[in-house]
Amino acid sequence: AQRVTQPEKLLSVFKGAPVELKCNYSYSGSPELFWYVQYSRQRLQLLLRHISRESIKGFTADLNKGETSFHLKKPFAQEEDSAMYYCALKGSSNTGKLIFGQGTTLQVKP
Amino acid sequence: EADIYQTPRYLVIGTGKKITLECSQTMGHDKMYWYQQDPGMELHLIHYSYGVNSTEKGDLSSESTVSRIRTEHFPLTLESARPSHTSQYLCASSRPGQGAYEQYFGPGTRLTVT
Numbered sequence: 001a002q003r004v005t006q007p008e009k010l011l012s013v014f015k016g017a018p019v020e021l022k023c024n025y026s027y028s029g030s031p032e033l034f035w036y037v038q039y040s041r042q043r044l045q046l047l048l049r050h051i052s053r054e055s056i057k058g059f060t061a062d063l064n065k066g067e068t069s070f071h072l073k074k075p076f077a078q079e080e081d082s083a084m085y086y087c088a089l090k091g092s093s094n095t096g097k098l099i100f101g102q103g104t105t106l107q108v109k110p
Numbered sequence: 111e112a113d114i115y116q117t118p119r120y121l122v123i124g125t126g127k128k129i130t131l132e133c134s135q136t137m138g139h140d141k142m143y144w145y146q147q148d149p150g151m152e153l154h155l156i157h158y159s160y161g162v163n164s165t166e167k168g169d170l171s172s173e174s175t176v177s178r179i180r181t182e183h184f185p186l187t188l189e190s191a192r193p194s195h196t197s198q199y200l201c202a203s204s205r206p207g208q209g210a211y212e213q214y215f216g217p218g219t220r221l222t223v224t
Contacts, residue, residue, distance in 0.1 A: 004152075009150065032211065034211060043215045043216065043217055043218075044153075044200065044202075044215040045214075045215065046212045046213070049211065049212075086152070086153070090211055096141045096143075096158070096204050096211060096213070097143075097155060097158065097168075097169075098155070098211060098213065099169070100145075100152045100153040100154075101152055102150075102151060102152040103150070103151075103152060
């Protein structure tokens, strides 16, 4: 079964501390994973995708097939990073369907 | 400006009423989606469309129905609203091909059925 698990509903860190938002997936095949973010009073939007191997707003995410994980990391959190973060997995068919995790609220305290 | 719109943003309605949630996009995208999201929970896909006259049910069973008569318009209808339909409904769209996985979301409609 295809599934995305984000074990933490809330992650609270101080400004300047490292951040790691956990994402584990279940997928038989070659997965494609994404992180979406929703800032307060804004729409849900794509943050990054693993195939691009990009760093966006200082965030990176590495696909670890052995651990079936796609954790989102940032070395030094900023207050403006406070938001809801969703990990998403591309569905098995080429339809554009995404399977979302439960989401993690990141709270960066001053 | 290219965007995706949802109306109404908030709706409080009584049980048994018929409602239509509107979603329109001016980005020329062929794929469109409806998600249902309860507070603090994951998004569940309830409907999607590849293009005009093409609609499919999503992973979460829903009593709602959708139509896609025009590329830019993807309304969702509940024939008889019930309190169990209370939720947030998000509409999204995406480009064809690999761009399909970058989904553009609307602002959402928060529905409350009393």
